[in-house]
Amino acid sequence: MPSTDPAGSSLSTFASFRRLLPYVRPAIPRLAGGLLSALGASLAALAIPYVLQYVVDGPLTQGLTSHDWTGLAWSVVLVLAFGLAEAGLVALRRNLVMFPGTRVEHTMRMAMFRHLQDLPAAFHDKWPGGQLLSRVMGDLGLLRRWLIFGLLQLVLNVCTIAVGVGVLVATAGWLGLVYLAGAVPVTVIVFRFSRRYRVISRLSQDQSGDLANTVEESVHGIRVLKAFGRGHDALHSFTGQADTLRRTEMRKASVDAGLMTTLTLIPEVTLGVCLVLGVWLTGTGQMTVGDLVLFFATTAVVGGPVIDLGMTLSMTLNARTAVDRYFEVMETAPELTDPARPATLPAGPKGDVALRDVAFTYPDAAPGTRAVLEGVDLDLPAGTTTALVGLTGSGKSTLAMLVPRIYDVTRGQVLLDGVDVRDLTRHDLRRHVAVAFEEPTLFSASVRENVLLGVPESGPDAVGETERTRRMYEALEVAQAGFVHDLPDGVGTRIGEEGLSLSGGQRQRLALARAIAARPGVLVLDDPLSALDVTTEEAVTHRLAEVLEGTTTLVIAHRPSTVALADRVAVLEDGRITAIGTHGELLATSAHYRHVISSLEEDYVSHDPSGSPAEPAGPADPAEPAGPARSTDAEVSA
Ligand SMILES: Nc1ncnc2c1ncn2[C@@H]1O[C@H](COP(=O)(O)OP(=O)(O)OP(=O)(O)O)[C@@H](O)[C@H]1O
Numbered sequence: 001m002p003s004t005d006p007a008g009s010s011l012s013t014f015a016s017f018r019r020l021l022p023y024v025r026p027a028i029p030r031l032a033g034g035l036l037s038a039l040g041a042s043l044a045a046l047a048i049p050y051v052l053q054y055v056v057d058g059p060l061t062q063g064l065t066s067h068d069w070t071g072l073a074w075s076v077v078l079v080l081a082f083g084l085a086e087a088g089l090v091a092l093r094r095n096l097v098m099f100p101g102t103r104v105e106h107t108m109r110m111a112m113f114r115h116l117q118d119l120p121a122a123f124h125d126k127w128p129g130g131q132l133l134s135r136v137m138g139d140l141g142l143l144r145r146w147l148i149f150g151l152l153q154l155v156l157n158v159c160t161i162a163v164g165v166g167v168l169v170a171t172a173g174w175l176g177l178v179y180l181a182g183a184v185p186v187t188v189i190v191f192r193f194s195r196r197y198r199v200i201s202r203l204s205q206d207q208s209g210d211l212a213n214t215v216e217e218s219v220h221g222i223r224v225l226k227a228f229g230r231g232h233d234a235l236h237s238f239t240g241q242a243d244t245l246r247r248t249e250m251r252k253a254s255v256d257a258g259l260m261t262t263l264t265l266i267p268e269v270t271l272g273v274c275l276v277l278g279v280w281l282t283g284t285g286q287m288t289v290g291d292l293v294l295f296f297a298t299t300a301v302v303g304g305p306v307i308d309l310g311m312t313l314s315m316t317l318n319a320r321t322a323v324d325r326y327f328e329v330m331e332t333a334p335e336l337t338d339p340a341r342p343a344t345l346p347a348g349p350k351g352d353v354a355l356r357d358v359a360f361t362y363p364d365a366a367p368g369t370r371a372v373l374e375g376v377d378l379d380l381p382a383g384t385t386t387a388l389v390g391l392t393g394s395g396k397s398t399l400a401m402l403v404p405r406i407y408d409v410t411r412g413q414v415l416l417d418g419v420d421v422r423d424l425t426r427h428d429l430r431r432h433v434a435v436a437f438e439e440p441t442l443f444s445a446s447v448r449e450n451v452l453l454g455v456p457e458s459g460p461d462a463v464g465e466t467e468r469t470r471r472m473y474e475a476l477e478v479a480q481a482g483f484v485h486d487l488p489d490g491v492g493t494r495i496g497e498e499g500l501s502l503s504g505g506q507r508q509r510l511a512l513a514r515a516i517a518a519r520p521g522v523l524v525l526d527d528p529l530s531a532l533d534v535t536t537e538e539a540v541t542h543r544l545a546e547v548l549e550g551t552t553t554l555v556i557a558h559r560p561s562t563v564a565l566a567d568r569v570a571v572l573e574d575g576r577i578t579a580i581g582t583h584g585e586l587l588a589t590s591a592h593y594r595h596v597i598s599s600l601e602e603d604y605v606s607h608d609p610s611g612s613p614a615e616p617a618g619p620a621d622p623a624e625p626a627g628p629a630r631s632t633d634a635e636v637s638a
Helices: 013-018 021-062 066-118 121-126 129-172 174-181 183-220 222-227 231-283 289-330 396-402 426-432 447-451 465-478 482-486 504-517 534-547 583-589 591-607 633-637
Strands: 353-360 373-380 385-389 411-416 433-436 522-526 552-556 568-573 576-581
Touching (some): 021 066, 021 129, 021 289, 066 289, 129 174, 129 183, 129 289, 174 183, 174 231, 174 289, 183 222, 231 289, 353 396, 373 396, 373 576, 385 591, 396 522, 426 433, 447 504, 465 504, 465 534, 482 504, 504 522, 504 534, 576 583, 576 591
Parallel strands (some): 385 552, 385 568, 433 522
Antiparallel strands (some): 353 373, 353 411, 568 576
């Protein structure tokens, strides 16, 4: 995760919260209604001391004559009425704020999820999933609780204290000012508390994100942990992080408790001083008993909000941290944006792809690192299949990711039918280009939904239900994914998160079926058959060669057999294309190609699950049709 300011953003708290306005605006009428109800409830509470003052100075002091009984009865009715009004207004407030609070949370969560989809792959390389998860879930939940409770309570407390102190000063003169003097140390302490608490609050929320990340990684890598018997180490590391978070939470609670104690103690001490002074003022006739009762009944109403101020303040500071953490993600601009005036592809099915003087460096690469790709020129004529081969780390996957704009070139151009892919909308580009990666990602959805992910259901390119079903079965057949019919609900079976309930080869075949079902003009295959056994791979290769007709295909080959799919082979060496030709031509002319092929074969023979020796890689002669045959050792050494 990129480093962050320990106290959150450098914005003021007000400016930080102001960023919520676009999300909160529709909820303002109900929030304002909730605030008014809450203020009404506070005023009702503050009115009760006046009734008490009347009772003490009137009926109680003057003796309970029959005339006074009426006054007393009215006082009881008034106290009851104010009490009922307070309870009713509190209930109204709850009803008014509950709905907008959850709606704001929902809108912000959706906006963040949408934004995460738009953010470039480079962002996701840098940000751990747990940190994003804790922002989408934890921080937004915290913000909702603050909106429906903390914010209103804070405004309400401040208003109640201001009105209450006004009443005290107005009715008791300088005695009220003595009570007000208690606000001076309270203000200083609150200010110092805010600065300390913000730092700890940020630390605690970031540590929660790290913890979520560890859980995510351990669950994701549970098989590796089990296989290597490292469950204990994972637990040890998790315990360390959990302890650190607990210590931070304890520090946070102790700072919070310090403030609460101060906010309780200072008004109590001030009240004690006021009691002595009040009794003296009443004794010397400078104040009536009713005024004294009004004074102390009002301080009782004001005392609660003063103590609550500590809690609402810490809630507000936690919410501010949540806002900062939310906008750190939301204010990261999607680097891959659609052009203001997008170009359109020429009409008719084509699919020429060309890379022109392409250079690429990963955005997070250390300064001075060599570019991963440099001066790459490569033509993929429409309808042809080109295999990209190279030693590990030569940049094959990186090159493949530039075509669907998973990353943008650092220099040069990637052209689709003569149009720079950056001039197309991402939607238009992804309509024409499909990808299958070596590491297939499947979603927690049915087989059908996973395979039809790239086939639009709605919008201008929507494909009808019958055609979608036809495409799905065809793609499953090409990818030799017949195993889906044996699943409990066939193609309707829900497969687990990232396809965990399937084998590696089954997941790869579904990912391949997904790319085929999209019927793209351009297909990028990043070694999509690596987990298959020889027989299945042969069957897939054979059917793939048939359906790839008319599709421009770039296939990254880690196994000699994958080269068999190709009309041409491009050799990538340290980020540069050093040779292009047919398999036979390259065997004859490129020493590096021979070296790559022989190392692929060694690798293949040692990793093939069936233990079968490598077969011919394809036609050594360009005139021979491409087929599923693999290259022999003899051919390699030719
Ligand atoms: N997300 C990334 N951030 C920074 N560097 C990266 C990233 N992904 C890959 N690289 C680096 O780019 C270089 C090329 O990697 P790439 O995966 O494209 O090679 P490859 O030829 O596909 O390798 P392999 O055959 O092992 O899959 C490597 O040096 C790798 O360390």
